[in-house]
Amino acid sequence: MLRNNSYPTVARTGREKQVYEKGCIRQVAGCVPINRKTGKILLITRRKKEGGWVLPKGGWENDESERDAAARETYEEAGAKGRLTSFIGVWNHHSVDEKTGLPKANFLFFEMDVDNLEEIWPEMDERDRQWFAYEDALKALIKPFMREVVKKCSLAPSNIQNNKPGLSILKKIGENRKEISIWQFSIVIIILVIFIWYLTIKCNNGLDFPS
Incomplete structure (x- = not known):
């Protein structure tokens, strides 16, 4: 300049x-x-x-x-x-x-x-x-x-x-909510995979599930 x-x-x-x-x-x-x-x-x-x-x-x-x-x-x-x-x-x-x-x-x-x-x-x-x-x-x-x-x-x-501040904030909130939802969904999938893996190991070992 x-x-x-x-x-x-x-x-x-x-x-x-x-x-x-x-x-x-x-x-x-x-x-x-x-x-x-x-x-x-x-x-x-x-x-x-x-x-x-x-x-x-x-x-x-x-x-x-x-x-x-x-x-x-x-x-x-x-x-x-x-x-x-x-x-x-x-x-x-x-x-x-x-x-x-x-x-x-x-x-x-x-x-x-x-x-x-x-x-x-x-x-x-x-x-x-x-x-x-x-x-x-x-x-x-x-x-x-x-x-x-x-x-x-x-x-x-x-x-x-x-460029209105209010709209920018709402847009960011929406984007953050979307990111949180994706993160939560990913956590649920990981837990399910771990649980299925655990059940598979139990069945293969012929162990009873605790009552």
């Missing part, structure tokens, strides 16, 4: 250090920046085209890890700093290279818990940023695959439901 003093003062440009998979698939890293307390997602406007909200993302370069690339791009484009808490997944670019038949890019997305929004950041004059509630973020995002990314983040209703 990038240290606070290692964040760039200007956005990186060019693709001299760009990481490619299989020699032609550009690797792009980005984040779903969230505020866990408010349940909101930070989106930014596109730089090259007017209108429309997107997630911060950009090229992964060969002097950094994919996590560092995601954190750097999120800072450069949105001015957000925070902790990458999970890897959400990889999405292929919808466009395919005619020569190779492979997607032009892979998008690797992480979830970031935003700790701070800088007042001054590299692309502040090129983009706007805004917090959106989960459902509003889905409506605002102009790229379908980014909506799929957001649906996989921890603020998605299905994930929130699964």
Whole structure:
């Protein structure tokens, strides 16, 4: 993860250090920046085209890890700093290279818990940023695959439901009860086997059972 003093003062440009998979698939890293307390997602406007909200993302370069690339791009484009808490997944670019038949890019997305929004950041004059509630973020995002990314983040209703403490405890209790039942059943089987073995020995020795 990038240290606070290692964040760039200007956005990186060019693709001299760009990481490619299989020699032609550009690797792009980005984040779903969230505020866990408010349940909101930070989106930014596109730089090259007017209108429309997107997630911060950009090229992964060969002097950094994919996590560092995601954190750097999120800072450069949105001015957000925070902790990458999970890897959400990889999405292929919808466009395919005619020569190779492979997607032009892979998008690797992480979830970031935003700790701070800088007042001054590299692309502040090129983009706007805004917090959106989960459902509003889905409506605002102009790229379908980014909506799929957001649906996989921890603020998605299905994930929130699964992560509720009460439900987690009940799930663990259920799992523990299942383990106990299996253990008890195993003990009963072992006792029966020992008893049958004991009866067999008694019969073979022609001994009477005690009254």
